[in-house]
Amino acid sequence: MTDTATSTKNAAERIAELRAELDAHNHRYYVLDEPSIPDAEYDRLFNELKTLEGEHPELVTADSPTQRVGGAALSAFGEVRHEVPMLSLGNAFEDSDLLDFDRRVREGLDLPAGDLFGGGATVAYCCEPKLDGLAVSLLYRDGQLVRGATRGDGSTGEDISSNVRTVRNIPLKLQGSGWPALLEVRGEVFMSKAGFEALNVRQLESGGKTFANPRNAAAGSLRQLDPKITASRPLEFCCYGIGQVQGELPDSQVGILQALKGWGLPISHELKLAEGVEACLDYYRNIGERRQALAYEIDGVVFKVNNLAWQRELGFRAREPRWAIAHKFPAxxxxxxxxxxxxxxxxxxxVTPVARLKPVKVAGVTVSNATLHNMDEVARLGLMIGDTVIIRRAGDVIPQVMAVVAERRPADARSVQIPACCPVCGSQVERTQLVKRSKGKETLSEGAVYRCVGRLACGAQLKQAIIHFVSRRALDIEGLGEKSVEQLVDEGLVRSPADLFTLRFEQIVGLEGFAELSSNNLLAAIAASKRPGLARFIYALGIPDVGEETAKTLARALGSLTRIQQALPEVLTWLPDVGAEVAYEIHNFFGDDHNRTVIAQLLERGLQLQEEGELHAEFAAATTLADFIDKLNIPFIAATGARNLADKAGSFDGVIALSQDWLELSVMKGLNDKAKQSLREFFANPDNVARARAIETQLRDFGMHWESEKKAVAGLPLAGQTWVLTGTLEAMSRDMAKDKLEALGAKVAGSVSAKTSCVVAGPGAGSKLAKASELGVRVLDEAEFLGLLQQFA
Structure with a gap:
């Protein structure tokens, strides 16, 4: 056999392998919605096949993946034949690929080439982000939506008419006038990042299957056999083009999209017309910089020749148009x-599992570690050591293991086992217990987290506790980074946060990174941190589940460290956004002997808490007897029964007396027999009576009791309003702006909704500003915001 024949035979075998593998992946991606490899891996296989077929054109067949798009339609849906095929796009992975595309376009149109005296003719391109969703076709006849279909294999798709009608931003009837008698609109059904997160939370709560990413979530939601399920999912649609048309339309790509927008169809807020390929590259870089701030996932940018006559002249290859290309972002x-x-x-x-990986470049960064969250996640993934896994990295987010490629599992793969002892201190590792509290009972269940029981005797916990205590949002001690804290702990100089305030110059100087000046600077920074606000101090303590907002709530409402330390869980639940579980975490933290000792030492060593005062007027006499009864969690007595009981008894002593007077209780209206019997049994238990009296006594001591003195609440100018900050503020930091808004009574949120009162938009504002404009929310630039603050100064 000649070398040429051998080469052709080897190529034919490899082509057959690639076609079989790509067909299998196409089926999983388009039909089953269960992709088993990342897009970048698919692209590499596809490009290898394309290259081999280019070198051996005699081996190209009509059923090759390079000659068609996607896979077959799912048999559970009816089939739809696309009159105009729904083709895929060619890909550009480097800037040079886009430059080559532009050159081919200009050569195909026979436009003047550049020379020493000029750059030649330029082509105008329609630019849009490439949404990561499911491509669909919508058919409108006389302005009415009559059919929806998936792309399928490009020629035949699935009839999903009932499902697309449930997508909220797809118009069932076109607006305005002038639309063609027959109009096929093509676009992407997708799920926003926020919608995806909310859906997965609901799936977990209901015991359903969670989704790996927004694309899978959108595809799985749109292709449900029950349209009611689709209707319950947060799907959105964005159109990017047209198929068959009977009637007149503008003669440019951008013009068509603007016309579609006028008829009520959503188009991209990022739509732009770029003159020439350099403007396209600028658009690509700009979108890339803002990619993580967008409200939805994108995997690149699509460029299309804007002139429709030029599109027709350029025509198509077997699989893709010659007048469009997708410039992909790094995988x-x-x-x-x-x-x-x-x-x-x-x-x-x-105790958290961390994946150690064979180094791989993801989105331009070499990744060798990835988070696994907890052992429940390891079990959900079915993960074993030795597995081939899919790693995902988005922006600055810690890389994450998304899935296992089960078919590549080696024979010697090992299971992942939680250690019995702490890998740092050797203490026992225990699985957490979740306590669910309801009327009259507590239910224990296993949590997802395992914990080392060594507490601050464990070096790792101590180091992390100190790092949190000195962090910028806590006591903000400059000069104490992670390495410095590790040194201080390892040298035995710091065994609790209180030890920071006994450090001496001679103990620090000479440590790695500390000379005379840096040692003095650190001691000065420690001294300057001795007057923290109460909210900062509470946050710095590192109470489980108590973040900045909860710390601010505790400080603002209760007003003093003493009241916060003494507060019973039932009393804490009267504060906004403090649920029962967080209340018990707070109470248990301050009930711990070690924690009380550390706090006492901090105060003895010079910490002077600022912004302490009286109970906030909003909470003075804020409780009612009915609320109090309801908080006692007496079985079979809910809020309505508690109100009826409060009206009848008039006081807490009256409630106890009524519970002991069966004759009086038996004729009482508003409580059923089960509730009455439960009331008698509850207060027959001395422990319940003692607990209830302790709660009532604390309400009196704090001034929250229904008989306490009611105080006038001074109205804050922005009370009840929700504000959002976006972009870069030049006159102050975002944190400072947030503090000023909160001091005026506003709540500062991280996302824009219809309930948002105002958005402050600095330079570089992106998706939040666009969302505010879309919803008609008031927007202030920085100068207007500063003027507003001056009014209230």
Missing amino acids: SEELTELLDVEFQVGRTGA
Whole structure:
């Protein structure tokens, strides 16, 4: 056999392998909505096949993946034949690929080429982000939506008419006038990042299957056999073009999209017309910089020749138009091998699995570690050491293991086991217990987190606790980074946060990174941190589940460290956004002997808390007897029964007396027999009576009791309003702006909704500003915001 024949035989075998593998992946991606490899891996296989077929054109067949799009329609849906095929796009991965595309376009149109005296003719391109969703076709006849279909294999798709009608931003009837008698609109059904997160939360709460990413969520939601399920999912639609048309339309791509917008169809807020390829590259870089701030996932940018006559002249290849291309961003998903799973210990003792990976470049960054969250996640993934896994990285987010490629599992793969002892201090590792409290009972269940029981005797927990205590949003001690804290702990100089305030110059100087000047600077920074606000101090303590907002609530409402330390869980639940579980975490933290000792030492060593005062007027006499009864969690007595009981008894002593007077209680209206019997049994228990009296006594002591003196609440100018900050503020930091708004009574949120009162938009504002404009929310620039603050100064 000649070398040429051997080469052709080898190529034919490899082509057959690639076609079989790509067909299998197409089926999983388009039909089953269960992709098993990242897009970047698929693109590499596809390009290898394309190259081999280019070198051996005699081996190209009509059924090759390079000659068609996607896979077959799902048999559970009716089939739809696309009169105009729904083709895929060619890809550009480097800037040079886009430059080559532009050159081919200009050559195909026979436009003047550049020379020494000029750059030649330029082509105008329609630019849009490439949404990561499911391509669909919508058919309108006489302005009425009559059919929806998936792309399928490009020629035949699935009839999903009932489902697309449930997508809220797809008009069932076109607006305005002038639309063609027959109009096929093409676009992407997708799910926003916020919608995706909310859906997964609901799926977890209901015990359903969670989705790996917004694309899978959108595809799985749109292709439900029950349209009611589709209707319950947060799907959106964005159109990017047209198919068959009977009637007149503008003669440019941008013109068509603007016309569609006028008829009520959503188009991209990022739509832009670029003159020439350099303007396209600028658009690509700009979108890339803002990619993580967008409200939806994108994986690149699509460029289309804007002139429709030129599109027709350029025509199509077998699989893709010659007048359009998708410039992809660097892959955010890749395949690699799981070499091992190690365990880290956090500030609260949580023992967390971390994946150690064979290094792989993801989105331009080499990744060798990835988060696994907890052992429940390891079980959900079915993960074993030695597996080939899909790694995802988005922006600055810690890389994450998304899925296991089960078919590549080696024979010697090992299971992942939680250690019995802490890998840092050797203390026992225990699984957390979740306590669910309801009327009259507590239910225990296993939590997802394992904890080291060594607390601050565990070096890892101590280091993390100190790092949190000195962090910028806590006591903000400059000069104490992670390495410095580790040194101080390892040298035995710091065994609790209180030890920071006994450090001496001679103990610090000479440590790695500390000379005379830096040692004096650190001691000065520690001294300057001795007057923290109460909210900062509470946050710095690192109470489980108490973040900045909860710390602010505790400080603002109760007004003093003493009241916060003494507060019973039932009293804490009267505060906004403090639920029963968080209330018990707070109460248990301050009930711990070690924690009380550390706090006492901090105060003895010079900490002077600022912004302490009286109970906030909003909470003075804020409780009612009915609320109090309801908080006692007496079985079979809910809010309505509690109100009826309060009206009848008039006081807490009256409630106890009524519970002991069966004759009086038996004729009482508004409580059923079960509730009456439960009331008698509850107060027959001395422990319940003692607990209830303790709660009532504390309400009196704090001034929250229904018989306490009611205080006038001074109205704050922005009370009840929700504000959002976006972009870069030049006159102050975002944190400072947030503090000023909160001091005026506003709540500062992270996302824009119809309930948002105002958005402050600095330079570089992106998706939040666009959302505000879309919803008609008031927007202030920085100068207007500063003027508003001056009014209230």
